[in-house]
Amino acid sequence: MEILAVILGLVGGVLAGLFGVGGGILFVPTLVLVLGLTQVHAEATSLLAILPTVLVGAWRQHRHGNVDWRAALLVGLGSVAGVEGGVQAAKALPEDVLRRLFAVFMLFVAANLAWRAFRPKPPYPSERDPA
């Protein structure tokens, strides 16, 4: 199963590079369905797994002059205040409810991507960069 997970990690990275939707959306189900983690453990672990990809992506965007570092720092600092709320909510919800909420989120992202695919022009010129 580890080999399958490695392949899916690679695929997650390729898709992040292609579509600008980060690895997390694929990492969480891979960790649950392939490696057998609980939904909470999968979400925790996904956050760690996306870090290197995000850092490479940010560095690449920085070289293109596409990072407003002051704004990034403020958003990042705000998010530090918010994460504990998200962690508490995830841990308070029953496992199957959290998994189904995540599934609904996946369907929302799928709809968003499908809409993007059939729209004549993307609103963000570089939205295909890794995110």
Next chain:
Amino acid sequence: MKLLAIGLVAGVFSALFGVGGGIVIVPLLVIVGLPGRMATGTSLAAIGLTAAAGAVAYGLHGDLKPGAAAILGVPAVLGVVVGVALQQRLAHRTLTFGFALLLTAVGIRLLV
């Protein structure tokens, strides 16, 4: 102030679902006036902090599996470089729709 508020929302969302939260951050940055290209780049840099904070918070609760994270995260770095290179050469619309179908299938699998 607006940027801190965006971060707060993104932080809750990111930790709740175990994702970066770019799908929330990018449109909100566009709403407060960043051009699209800057919004995506800035979102990535912000997610670096968000994901690190989320991983630490979950880690303090003892929910982190570093071995499993390495199994996915290390090949993903290689993948993202390949993905960015492929982006220029592939029929993007078909691929995007294909990815949407894949997410739909996995989403339904998790729902039932």
